[in-house]
Amino acid sequence: MIGIENITLSIAFIVLSFAFLMYTVYQVKRNKLLLRYSLMWIFLSALLLVVAIFPQPIFALASLIGFDVSSNFVFSVAIFFLLLLCLGQARSISQLVIKQTETIQRLALLEKRLDDARVDEDCVEKKK
Numbered sequence: 141m142i143g144i145e146n147i148t149l150s151i152a153f154i155v156l157s158f159a160f161l162m163y164t165v166y167q168v169k170r171n172k173l174l175l176r177y178s179l180m181w182i183f184l185s186a187l188l189l190v191v192a193i194f195p196q197p198i199f200a201l202a203s204l205i206g207f208d209v210s211s212n213f214v215f216s217v218a219i220f221f222l223l224l225l226c227l228g229q230a231r232s233i234s235q236l237v238i239k240q241t242e243t244i245q246r247l248a249l250l251e252k253r254l255d256d257a258r259v260d261e262d263c264v265e266k267k268k
Contacts, residue, residue: 153192161185180228184221
């Protein structure tokens with residue numbers, strides 16, 4: 141009975157991993173997700189699909205590293221991956237904030253120049 145439950149769980153995991161892969165590709169096709177950011181998700185879903193089909197290497201790797209329970213290894217890897225993801229997103233957000241600040245400063249300088257040009261133009265018209 142345990143073997144059938146494992147097969148059912150593996151099939152469910154395969155279907156969900158494949159669905160996640162297809163959803164990611166769909167988001168890229170609809171221009172809702174940039175290809176640059178989707179590559180990580182495509183890689184992750186492909187990796188999940190491989191792990192769902194061949195789980196034994198994960199068990200062996202967990203045992204080799206010293207984890208008593210392979211689920212602890214999977215959770216540790218997932219947490220590490222999420223930390224990397226958060227760091228990458230924080231970097232992207234920081235770059236966007238810097239660009240936004242520069243754009244606002246440039247806009248303010250252009251508005252100042254435009255106001256100065258209007259004032260100069262008004263002075264010239266008043267002198268006539």
